[in-house]
Amino acid sequence: MTASALAARFRGVRAASRALLRGLSPEDCAAQSMPDASPAKWHLAHTTWFFETFVLEAHEPGFAPSQPAYRALFNSYYQAIGAPFTRAKRGLLTRPSLDDVQHWRNDVDARIERLLDGADAAQFAAVAPLIELGLQHEQQHQELIVTDVKHLLAQNPLAPAWNLTLPTREAVAASTASAPADATAGRTAFAAARANSAAAPPPTERRWIRRPAGIVEIGHGGPGFAFDNEAPRHRVFLEAHALASHCVTAGEYLDFIRAGGYAQSQWWLAEGWDWIRREAIAHPLYWIAPGADAATAADGWREFTLAGTRPLDGAAPVCHLSGYEADAYARWTGARLPTEAEWEAAATAQPDAFADLAGAVWQWTASGYSPYPGFRPDAGAVGEYNGKFMVNQYVLRGGSIATPPGHARPTYRNFFPASARWQFTGLRLARD
Amino acid sequence: MTASALAARFRGVRAASRALLRGLSPEDCAAQSMPDASPAKWHLAHTTWFFETFVLEAHEPGFAPSQPAYRALFNSYYQAIGAPFTRAKRGLLTRPSLDDVQHWRNDVDARIERLLDGADAAQFAAVAPLIELGLQHEQQHQELIVTDVKHLLAQNPLAPAWNLTLPTREAVAASTASAPADATAGRTAFAAARANSAAAPPPTERRWIRRPAGIVEIGHGGPGFAFDNEAPRHRVFLEAHALASHCVTAGEYLDFIRAGGYAQSQWWLAEGWDWIRREAIAHPLYWIAPGADAATAADGWREFTLAGTRPLDGAAPVCHLSGYEADAYARWTGARLPTEAEWEAAATAQPDAFADLAGAVWQWTASGYSPYPGFRPDAGAVGEYNGKFMVNQYVLRGGSIATPPGHARPTYRNFFPASARWQFTGLRLARD
Amino acid sequence: MTASALAARFRGVRAASRALLRGLSPEDCAAQSMPDASPAKWHLAHTTWFFETFVLEAHEPGFAPSQPAYRALFNSYYQAIGAPFTRAKRGLLTRPSLDDVQHWRNDVDARIERLLDGADAAQFAAVAPLIELGLQHEQQHQELIVTDVKHLLAQNPLAPAWNLTLPTREAVAASTASAPADATAGRTAFAAARANSAAAPPPTERRWIRRPAGIVEIGHGGPGFAFDNEAPRHRVFLEAHALASHCVTAGEYLDFIRAGGYAQSQWWLAEGWDWIRREAIAHPLYWIAPGADAATAADGWREFTLAGTRPLDGAAPVCHLSGYEADAYARWTGARLPTEAEWEAAATAQPDAFADLAGAVWQWTASGYSPYPGFRPDAGAVGEYNGKFMVNQYVLRGGSIATPPGHARPTYRNFFPASARWQFTGLRLARD
């Protein structure tokens, strides 16, 4: 990629972050609904901090931070950079204002572009990977802006509608992996197959796709971008198994609820059972049971969406599930969650056999988030990006409607604790 | 008071709330720094809710709520009105916006004025006390806006300065009790004496004012406004005692710190001792110890104020003390906190003998917040205003620099839990 | 009192502690059911610690602690003695064993008796008050052994019966204040009147006893023993009021439950309302609602007692109430809780007019636990006994069936937080 192509991509990704904020007020962008979520303004600032700290500070001639106090304020968790501001208090940072943050973004953007413009080949070779990492990082935060603002608005009894237009499942799926050129056959096929997703059989015709026993290779090994946690490419032995052609739908999940699944301990991991009872959980996040309020009494199940509250769409992939719920549902049907190796091997080998591999919901796997054999974190503070979270989290594969087009890959490892529900998370079944 | 005079007073108090927000952004007005504090926007909305619920709903012909959803959203704690929105989540109400709330205020203001304008004598007699109650209520929230926003800004490492000009101690003291006419001699004298406060001897000449044993009358009994918890006027027997002419200063309190007071259990109530150790408290809220950061290393003690961080003012009354700290300091000096009856009797009988009775800091007393003999809450939902909080709180007397001029009275009973520190709270010593 | 009389009294009180443990196993004596309760073994050890620390250490020639490690282990909360062992972990002290503790008790007992035996007049004058304080202290812990073991056994689904015989209400009431000679007329009359308690009209004939306005004297001023918190005797002005002749009965309280009192916010202090909802409280502690288990389905209300589970005794004074519940019940009837001054003045002036002043249940008052005017704690570490708890607790008056005969007095100030329910606590109504 040339410097000017990278600059154009830089402008595009940065503009996409700002575009997400249309229809939101400064207050909407400043509030924090829970410690796990962050204000949209914080996401804008933190992604800017990433470029200033990891690109400009190391490579800009005569670098001086434009706002020294921001270095701690918008550090997320990089201990090597210094003590970050308390995560749970991000919603109290009413200063700097959204305008102030936007001015800082503009300043950093201009400096990044100047850096690219003036870079010779050696300099470009040094900064380009960091800028690409910053853009991939920013795209991750774009998805978090969607999930975090949705969670915030859902706390409001006014159930406000956010006038945000996300790409359709088909559009996101089609563009997946279209970003940097990549010679890996699997990845290209995956991307192409996503374009056929709309033509896949409807969920009512879900089929089991058999997958043979044998050694597969998974993980990132090609020339394109990947996070450090996707490497190295390595061999895994899989016993024979089968994967479902489609994700589980909301309507199918509703059958589990109606059959009393949340009141029957036998489907649940012990920790999940304790969790649903302690938290009084009886359905996926954002679902509203009939009779829960006046509006739902006559209407059956409803759900809070980016467009406000509306009747539950039973045909769509079930979403906003915790890992506990995904696991319990799978057990109820006599199936199980796939491992990440099963998922990746199938998605790479037979992308056209599966619907909703990407573009719909992230799919919980049975795989704890652990290092691949031979894993090496990136050098320096950037090495804190992924590896230090490899405990008590579970891998999700695929990509959701909120994943920026082109961001996900077949080797992509998303990860969250089993109790997380505010992401766009669902499941695909597997069986031995 | 005539209807037009009341309307003018109404406009003045309502305008004073808005005036407090100068220099604050919409984000500053929307965030909530802790469950005990509320966003400024919420205060604006809740005081409006009070007028709509307790005045318009009962007395406006053809009443219909302009925003039905606000009835629950901005209810603070009146169970008789319905389930209020969760207190700890007020900072998540990014909708309605500050503008929306201001439009609602304008609508309610216009309707209140129309109601006053069209009221005959009987109607005026019915609504005037409720409007006066609403105005007194709004003035209480004006002080809370100051304390809550100060607490919010203090969480921000940028230590932003709020360009808010409060009246001087002398000005607040001078105007105390100047609002509705009041025939009670004590109250008038109290108000007059406050004007002399500036002429009182400086704190370095603090004297003990002896007060004899005998029966005193305390509580509200005259024609002016008072909250239900100030009535009825009743007799109390006081043994002989003495009260300090001045409040304890920050400099005097610093002596307690330097003498190791926070490390010596003998000065502390057991609950206070547990509290300072559990919360790692070693000085009043907003104080910054020398060496705590770069700025204070060379400067000695500093404090966060409405004007940002600055050197500690040792001559000012010590402020932002919990009741535990006030009690420990008093014990360290060999004195004690006064009871509320001692305070009120002295302030009424000898107002010119004491400095800073009002206009500086609220003064912790040793009196638990309990009903006076014969106490009767107001009828209806308004009766939840005060009485139901009469447990595990302590009475504070006087009034602070953030108390709106004319709001406090010698009979005024402010109350907070012993652990509260974010109000403008200090102490005056007493001894047997 | 002579040395030999005091020695006899010492032997009697110490033996009474041991007698309480009949029918309990070593495990029963070692477990701790909640942080507020302590194991019976700990009570035996702590009361021994009190004598060793405050009597022997100061007055025994050539004193050396028999078990140096016990000094921290069985210190309750005396900071001046050193850091006590963590209160919530007392149930983990399986060593020393109950036998070891009993041997230590025997050793300390023998040394106390030797000290008394060898004391000249001056020495006796120095140690006698400390020994008397230790005995009063031990009697307080005797009541705690009963309440703490009852709480422990109540946690056990086997609902074990404790073969403990407590004196009847009449016997305890009759002997109240019979201990050290006391010239105070009120106290003597109080004691005498208690003997008539059994002849008082039954609860169904409860009457209001009118009490006039005026100055009364309360507090301890005579020669007999009293805790420091009962002094000094001082004057209080009381407005006219009335007190109920009897305590509220369980049957009367059941009417409040059946009328829906636990579901109606208007009767409750805000803090109490939050508390019953958070803790899912719907009746007094140890009551078992009909249908709560198989045994109660056919039987109506039952209660866990020292004799196991049995049908609720509706004629007995209601017991195991929190202060919140006592206050809510009083408000439901249109009455209120008495102040401690009202209670003491009435109990002293008209002891024969009231039933169950002592010997049945401790009676919640509306009075926060505060120092009397002129209060001075005892000198030295013993001064931590009472004064440092004077915040966020409420005074209870009277005495329960578990109070050792002769221990209570009309001036006695018991105190607990408003949420405490495991003591034998009920209420007597008052009204203006």
Add this chain to the structure above:
Amino acid sequence: MTASALAARFRGVRAASRALLRGLSPEDCAAQSMPDASPAKWHLAHTTWFFETFVLEAHEPGFAPSQPAYRALFNSYYQAIGAPFTRAKRGLLTRPSLDDVQHWRNDVDARIERLLDGADAAQFAAVAPLIELGLQHEQQHQELIVTDVKHLLAQNPLAPAWNLTLPTREAVAASTASAPADATAGRTAFAAARANSAAAPPPTERRWIRRPAGIVEIGHGGPGFAFDNEAPRHRVFLEAHALASHCVTAGEYLDFIRAGGYAQSQWWLAEGWDWIRREAIAHPLYWIAPGADAATAADGWREFTLAGTRPLDGAAPVCHLSGYEADAYARWTGARLPTEAEWEAAATAQPDAFADLAGAVWQWTASGYSPYPGFRPDAGAVGEYNGKFMVNQYVLRGGSIATPPGHARPTYRNFFPASARWQFTGLRLARD
């Protein structure tokens, strides 16, 4: 195995549980030091409950529970059997007494023996696997008795010594897998190799044992006993790696502490870093830093052991480590934790190359506790034994000095949360 051989084995295992209690008082056996630990008496009762519920109830002619209330009281977590008694309150079950529990044990033992004695071949075939499961279960609880009582005694400032003699590391290792006959070559070799453990090179000569890439088979597939979570035997592909010949010693771990490892975030998983700071952890559980108390001031590091407090044994395998600490130490040395497949393959293939495979400490692995491909829980309520805990726990391999001889196997999967420290847990290093 014949019925009489099984009966003999039954008697032996049951007697071993009782033997553990020598030197403990009834109080020692009844207390519970934390929710994760259980009283020794509870372990005795629960293992008895297991035989009564899963063997006698299904197979004893005319079965009637000897103590119906015990069915809920001593159920650990089997939801299918009914609601268990609250885990955190097991220490409050002072009734039944230790004697009562022992009588119940004797009764159940006699009935089990009668059942075996009277069983025909078909009946024996049905009950023998359940009895064997009950014995393996009891052996697990034998190890928990040791760890739980050690934790309890450690809370006591008296640091009592428990006169418990455990087998030496060599003896436990030698007898590992010696129990039921087993044709699996690996297992036999493992057992034999353990006998050579004492002859292994001392820790100072620790070597890296290289292991080649390739497919290995792990899991239980032979005829002997194994828990359901060890099956089925299946293939795993391992990349080339190396394992350390010895476990990490306490002395080596001390180097990490002295190098400041607990103050350097770069070695820690983010969750571990938060954990050590929140819990103020600076060394393994039961270690006592120099200067922490009078006894250690002059002595250097000490540790609390089953024999009381004594100088730290630097040559022994480091023990009482959390998974976080094991992981951090490994990273500090540039190595990593092994996976469970690496561990099992090496232990099976080259048992004589490694010291302390069993008999010293359980060894943390990097493997989340997940089902093997094709895992099927046992049928019925017994199926809750293992599978429902397969989330947020990590597998440990090997066996400790407290593991009953003959209980562990190369395929054995122990599992605990990463924060658990009170088990006998250490680590063996691996590297790519």
